[in-house]
Amino acid sequence: MTPKKNCHELIELLSKVKTVEEIHSLCATFCEQFGFDHFAYGMRIATSFVRPQYIFISGYPKEWWSRYTENGYLSIDPIVTHCSSRLTPIHWEVLTPQEKEDQSVKRVMGEAREFGLRSGISFPVHTPYGESATLNLATTLDHACARNLIHEAMPQGHLFTAYLHEAVRKVFSQQTIPLKSVQLTQREKECLLWATEGKTAWETSQILSVSERTVTFHLQNAATKLNVVNRQQAIARAVSLGLITPSI
Secondary structure, three states: OOOOOOHHHHHHHHOOOOOHHHHHHHHHHHHHHOOOOEEEEEEEEOOOOOOOEEEEEEOOOHHHHHHHHHOOHHHOOHHHHHHOOOOOOEEHHHHHHHHHHOHHHHHHHHHHHHOOOOEEEEEEEEOOOOOEEEEEEEEOOOHHHHHHHHHHHHHHHHHHHHHHHHHHHHHHOOOOOOHHHOOOOHHHHHHHHHHHOOOOHHHHHHHHOOOHHHHHHHHHHHHHHOOOOOHHHHHHHHHHOOOOOOOO
16 A cells, blocks of 8 residues: 655655646545545636636546536636635635625535535635636535545645646746746836826836837837737736736
8 A cells, every 4th residue: 555645745746746637636546535536627817818827737526527527617617706806725615605695606516516516615826927816625525524634635635736836837838827937027028017007108217217219129128029910909918817916
């Protein structure tokens, strides 16, 4: 019988992974060793406001995952809604009141229970690059029976999720995640930041004490780097990727 690995040992192994299969295996190990039955990891990459990219590594029952994706439950999943805007984990038990008030929440969570996902906890991650990700740990136990399980997994789960996200970024960086390839200069960021405030190139030139032509040059360079064709798209892409922030 293979001895159990603690959370720190699994984190050490995450730092060495090279394939999605290795990541899946370590997630499954973490899930099992903390008493859960299923897991699912999902990352949203803010390459576009309208069409962001997604990465999923699923240890959910295949039948449920197929139904979930085919029916577009991602857009109405209350766990996704919570984790996209919060930093704290969510115990699925707190969604019970929402099920009574919202039919879409009742539908998603009710159907999940049909496939053995009766209770669980979800850990969100947000990065400076504009990414958001979630690790879900699910159990066949009901909410009351799962409370101790979830309480024990809480600190380790949050830590594991952070390292898991970095491992996923590393494995997919050459194929899917384009964030590190976009490097804006400080002046390009400044020009884009003032553009988000509605300033014209001339107004920005007065603020930065440069020529209007220089501002236009930097905005055009930023648009080229961001693979867009105009100032409005450059602003949207830079904001969604977390490349410009209120303080620079």
